[in-house]
Amino acid sequence: MLIREDLTSAHNAVWDSLPRAGTWLDAETRIALACETRACRACALCKERKAALSPSIEGDHDVACPQLPGTLIELVHKLVTDPGRITRRWVDALYAQGLPDTHYVEAAALVSSVLVVDTFHAALGMPLRALPEPRGGIPTANRPRTACDEGAYVPMIAADALVDDYIDLYATDHWVPNVHRAFSLVPDATRLADRLMASHYLPYEQVPNYTDADHHRAIDKTQMELIASRVSVHNDCFY
Amino acid sequence: MGGLECERDVDLSIVAGTEHDGGVPAGAALLAFVDAAMTCDPNQTADVRAGLQAKLSDVAVVDAAAVAAMFQLNTRAADAAGIAIEAATLEGRSQLGDRFGMAQRADGRAP
Numbered sequence A: 001m002l003i004r005e006d007l008t009s010a011h012n013a014v015w016d017s018l019p020r021a022g023t024w025l026d027a028e029t030r031i032a033l034a035c036e037t038r039a040c041r042a043c044a045l046c047k048e049r050k051a052a053l054s055p056s057i058e059g060d061h062d063v064a065c066p067q068l069p070g071t072l073i074e075l076v077h078k079l080v081t082d083p084g085r086i087t088r089r090w091v092d093a094l095y096a097q098g099l100p101d102t103h104y105v106e107a108a109a110l111v112s113s114v115l116v117v118d119t120f121h122a123a124l125g126m127p128l129r130a131l132p133e134p135r136g137g138i139p140t141a142n143r144p145r146t147a148c149d150e151g152a153y154v155p156m157i158a159a160d161a162l163v164d165d166y167i168d169l170y171a172t173d174h175w176v177p178n179v180h181r182a183f184s185l186v187p188d189a190t191r192l193a194d195r196l197m198a199s200h201y202l203p204y205e206q207v208p209n210y211t212d213a214d215h216h217r218a219i220d221k222t223q224m225e226l227i228a229s230r231v232s233v234h235n236d237c238f239y
Numbered sequence B: 001m002g003g004l005e006c007e008r009d010v011d012l013s014i015v016a017g018t019e020h021d022g023g024v025p026a027g028a029a030l031l032a033f034v035d036a037a038m039t040c041d042p043n044q045t046a047d048v049r050a051g052l053q054a055k056l057s058d059v060a061v062v063d064a065a066a067v068a069a070m071f072q073l074n075t076r077a078a079d080a081a082g083i084a085i086e087a088a089t090l091e092g093r094s095q096l097g098d099r100f101g102m103a104q105r106a107d108g109r110a111p
Helices: A005-017 A027-042 A044-051 A070-081 A088-096 A101-123 A187-200 A204-209 A221-234 B012-016 B027-037 B046-053 B058-081 B087-100
Strands: none
Touching: A005 A101, A005 A187, A027 A044, A027 A070, A027 A101, A044 A070, A070 A088, A070 A101, A070 B058, A088 A101, A101 A187, A101 B027, A101 B058, A187 B058, A221 B012, A221 B027, A221 B058, B012 B027, B027 B046, B027 B058, B046 B058
């Protein structure tokens, strides 16, 4: 089965970024997060919480990468296995335990990106990519100065607040959906999501108003939206 | 769902089932394909992928896999960040509810 070059290139970009220090997380932590992303589907506590009416069951996760701090382990497991029941209280609890919002966003974006690549490979029956070895480096620790609290769980950069080295983060000649801005506290995470989005679906700003005349995919809009809706059902996402 | 643009009637209820296509070409096969892909286990997708390939081209199967994969990120970005639903989206959903007559139903619930 022939895979489009832009898809492979986007997957390569994710995998190239994994073993390098990010904006806030070091290389070892990033690889451990990717490893835990794959392992947590077997976690007994996550299965028990997912099946429960209320997910607030106490217990210990089955952990593949114990070098990760507890806050990041909880983040990965929740985000992979029960993302629809993430609440402000849960996020605030992670913050209260010492996880900075910047690290939360970078980790959430990394986990989500790994899931994109893994889901694509699994769907087509291809072996999952091997995780690379950490390559070191020092996080840049560059917090965008115009990111602000808009009432979401994390600060975000507004469409009219692009400055400095993220002045081109969104296509501001179009309406910018909130999902495009979700990870903007870490601009590099947004850029990687952009690349995945443009190759796998459509650029974020094109989504609200596209027709079948606007793309060259081999499935039509009803098929793409059906697929997207079904994934949203699986993940209990109502956005 | 894009039914208007495609000039095709679509049964929205198929999002929660796999009984029929609901007006979407290969709809049931696409849903089964997505369900299998969500496992992230390459060993669990062969049968449904073959079923989809019997209905659509190889290129279409790749495109379907790509869309499913991408929404693993979009859904989590939305829920992890706790972003608000935009006013325009809320308005569209309200209009859809009006067309379904939700306000006329007891407690706004679907039958």
